[in-house]
Amino acid sequence: MNASYVKKVSLYLLLSFVITLPLFSPTFSINSVDASQGGEQQSFSWDNATVYFAITDRFHDGNPSNNQSYGRPQEDAWGQNIGTFHGGDLQGLTDKLNEGYFTELGINAIWITAPYEQVHGWVGGGSDGDFAHYAYHGYYALDYTMIDQNMGTVEDMREFVHTAHEQGIRVVLDVVMNHPGYNTIKDMHEYGFGNPGVSEHWTPGQGQNWHDVHQQINYEDAGAWRHWWGPWIRAGIAGYESCGNSEITMCLAGLPDFRTELTHSVGLPPLLETKWNQERQGGYEDWIVPAANDLRRDLGVAPADYIVKWLSAWVEEFGIDGFRVDTAKHVELSRWQQLKDAANEALWKWREENPEAPGANWTDDFWMVGEVWGHGVGRSEYFDHGFDSVINFTFQGEHGNGPAYRLDTMESTFSRYADAINTDSTFNVLSYLSQHDTQLYPRERLIDGGTYLMLLPGGVQVFYGDETARPFGPTGSDPHQGTRSSMNWDSVNEEVLHHWQKMGQFRSNHLAVGAGEHRQIAASPYTFSRTYVEGDVDDRVVVVVGASGETTIDVSSVFSDGQQVRDFYTGNVTVVENGHVTFPAHRNGVILIERAGDLLPSVSASPAGGEFDREQQEVTLYVQHAEWGAYTIDGSDPKEEGTAFANGDVITVGRELNIDESLTLRLYAENETGEAKAEFTFTKVPAYPQVFADPPGGTFAGDTLKVTLHTQNVEGGTYSIDGSDEQAFTDGDEIMIGKGIEAGSETTLQLKAENEFGTIEETYTYTKSTGLTIYFKKPDSWGTPHLYYYDTNPKVDEPTWSEAPEMEHYEGDWYTHTIEGVERVQLLFKDRGTNQWPGPGEPGFFRDQDGWFDGEWHVDRPGDATDITIYYKTGWTHPHIHYSLNQGAWTTLPGVPLTKSEYEGYVKVTIEAEEGSQLRAAFNNGSGQWDNNQGRDYDFSSGVHTLADGRILSGTPK
Secondary structure (H helix, E strand, O other), rough: OOEEEEOOOOOHHHOOOOOOOOOOOOOOOOOOOOOOOOOOOOOOOHHHHHHEEEEEHHHHHOOHHHOOHHHHOOOOOOOOOOEEEEEEEEHHHHHHOOOOOHHHHOOOEEOOOEEEEEEEOOOOOOOOOOEEOOOOOOOOOOEEEEEEOOOOOOHHHHHHHHHHHHOOEEEEEOOOOOOOOOOOOHHHHHOOOOOOOOOOOOOOOOOOOOOHHHHHHOOHHHHOOOOOHHHEEEEEOOOOEEEOOOOOOOHHHEEEEEEEEOOOOOOOOOOHHHHHHHHEEEEOOEEEEHHHHHHOOOOOOOHHHHHHHHHHHHHHOOOOOOEEOOHHOOOHHHHHHHHHHHHHHHHHHHHHHOOOOOOOOOOOEEEEEEEOOOOOOOOHHHHHOOOOEEOOOOOOOOOOOHHHHHHHHHHHHHHHHHHHHOOOOOOEEEEOOOOOOOOOHHHHHHHHHHHHHOOOEEEEEEEOOOOOOOOOOOOOOOOOOHHOOOOOOOOOOHHHHHHHHHHHHHHHHHHHHHHOOEEEEEEEEEEEEEEEEEEEEEEEEEEEEEOOEEEEEEEEOOOOOOOOEEEEEOOOEEEEEEEEEEEEEOOOEEEEEOOOOOOOOOOEEEEEOEEEOOOOOEEEEEEEOOOEEEEEEEOOOHHHHHHEOOOOEEEEOOOOOOOOOOEEEEEEOOOOEEEEEEEEEEEOOOOOOEEEEOOOOOOEEOEEEEEEEEEEEOOEEEEEEEEOEEEOOOOOOOOOOOOOOOOOEEEEEEEEEEEEEEEEEEEEEEEEEEEEEEEOOOOOOOOOOOOEEEEEEEOOOOOOOOOEEEOOEEOOEEEEEEOOOOOEEEEEEOOOOOOOEEOOOOOOEEOOOOEOOOOOOOOOOOOOOEEEEEEEOOOOOOOOEEEOOOOOOOOOOOOOEEEOOOOOOEEEEEEEEOOOOOOEEEEEEOOEEOOOOOOOOOEOOEEEEEOOOOOOEEEEOO
């Protein structure tokens, strides 16, 4: 039998930097190899990003000559430096880049606080006004077109980005579109707006505090205040639109709110007109961003359009790679998409105009991560409006109550994060251990904390000083200020730093850590694998946490016998024997296993065998660590009689097969280290007609739902809604269902098609949502919980704080309430006393789906029990599960029967287990037909799991 041979360019050689796991039949390599080449850095991917967040002013002072810019002191009049500029600058960041500090940490992106010009003066700091608070953090913008002089010059910025790019490090800027900075008496005098009532040198007198300056300022003088931001903002002063009550129109923390909803020009802000006229006298060239120079005039556009242009100018001028967006929920979603599009266009323009610059040959698009307060690990509407990632508040927990504080939550966290993030290419999260707006992780626990953070699936953020045990600083009456202390270069905890360097480098070397499939191997010591197999990237690691002394590890599912492997943490090397390796554990209890030594060849195919119902099947062949491989499809030995192939070549097989006939594809490769063989069986089956709908039933919110209809192996089919007359459709047609039906009602969609092999009918049921149902686990110290909610969409009647509805007892400590008729909402939990969650002054949780909250949000009820429940998608009449619990004896064949579940197309089984149990299982139809994950079996831990199409997801079927 002859195969038709097709030579194709391998798209995998042009690896996208936003890499996702394949959704089709997995590629299987018989020799598991580590693509890091024993420690060399992997290709960059935002899916595995390690982002270092530096508050530039607090990081390192590289140029003391700019420390007194705009007359800003390093101590206020009361001798405090809680809220002053400390001297850190762009030159300081560049100096640390040149020292190799970031590469030694495994950092591949640096997020810095906004470097554009901030308000020059101070505002009262803390609830007690006990210190002068300057804009050292970059959240009080004055002029987006200029670099703040405390940060450095245009050339300092250019050098910083250039140096970072030379080291393969992306640069991310913190940006704000929601608000400019407060009015300060220094700016009022300098730019002639408002009625300050005192000199710019005013300081609190006896019995006063820094807030008392407001008693001197006349906020009722509308004529004077029109020279400030004018119609650009809303503010609670004379002559300005009042602050609103929604997330979009509120004046967050009393800051003036940009009217980003405006779509027409209202001219330039009077403040900037005054400022730019002063600067036209000259002497400011070192700080004006060149790409923004032509934007310092009336462009006849709306305020938000100006800000988009100004921020994009930084990208066009310097080649900035991404934005971290502050206060994302307080600006219209469409504005974020506008910013993303403009910044992406600017980045590609920079690359084209600077072809020799480091980073100009990178192919990843502009990246945006959003701060959406309270957001966890789940996809939301932000990902449909420009965002690639969001800050994950639930790992640390907004009140320090997240899983980060308990190593025994690793498996549940890792499996849940990997299932959610690494099976959906359309979203990611950035998790943190410490944060400037929450709290610092306990300094005495940073070894364990660093282990947990650096092994998380998805992106991670290193907050400056977590790697050095930077202590909490002076904080006054603002508990967040202490989290932003100056970097402790003179008192670095070397043990902590060394540990973070090891963990960070390992993560950076291995794409599999953040972007790979997670699978637990053993519960004690806790052992897991991460594997990333896509195209010509085959990256696999095994990690042990909590090890001590000589530790033997089962690596049979990842590395083959005879493979030389290394513990990256200690540098010890050994060889896999009988699927196991033994390493002496470091006292920190971590073993990081990667390939070492010479590379064995590896051959694989995608799809990796199986059934196909087309005339022929395309198969992509892969060979690694050998120049060529060889294949046969006639049963002969490819070593002797094979046809040569290169990595990524595509062949077609099966054209001459009859229905129900099979062929075996055999692969071979060799190098000086050894040889590799693999074989895959393909069976041609009838091309039965197929129809399906997307989404495949379920609950929907809103008046209508768009459903896409699909066919396969037929030209078209018919559909019927609620028994109505059948209508014809072709693949990809879209229909709308649900219009006019009552909330809680069901709509039935029936699809039909036929061809010469048979007929197919599929039925889907859609239920119009009655609203969002919220479950809350009451803490022991609380009274009966109530649910306060606001910013509902669609708009419904919203309660006042005192009228927040009491939640209904569900069972145990769980309470529930349904907010009828809404799709999206902000909410807080409270009782009749002083308890509330989130805390006072913090925004509510954003929800756009039902959820369970016990300190962390869950789509499904978090399991209190330790049993293992599996929902299995199958069409078998008599499905069975054959399993081994905790490496014990396997069940007697064919195993335990599964029963019909409450979800259509799924069967179910619950297996009693103890905490920390592990189940290895395969499934069969009771008559010899098996689903055993291509010989690797499936692994489950305590909790609820869904197994569908070879993929294990946490929770019940969606």
